Amino acid sequence: MNLQIRDPRARDLARQLPEKRKISMTEAVIEALESELQRERERVPLAERLAAISNDLKAKAGSGGRDLTKDEIDEMWGHS
Numbered sequence: 074m075n076l077q078i079r080d081p082r083a084r085d086l087a088r089q090l091p092e093k094r095k096i097s098m099t100e101a102v103i104e105a106l107e108s109e110l111q112r113e114r115e116r117v118p119l120a121e122r123l124a125a126i127s128n129d130l131k132a133k134a135g136s137g138g139r140d141l142t143k144d145e146i147d148e149m150w151g152h153s
Contacts, residue, residue: 076102 078084093099141149 078087088097090105091098094101
């Protein structure tokens, strides 16, 4: 399969990496695609990242707190 790059910006980017690394365009494309696939495999979904942050904050807060009332929350957000 031949890879044809018709978009001028994509073509420019495809030329920059091999020039900087002194490698062939084929090698540059392979390296770039492998790198992006690795990043995808290692990507942690946003919901999991937020859950970890939430759990960390809960652990730091400890016990003894109290629930805020709706009025307190509205005041905190400037909705008084």
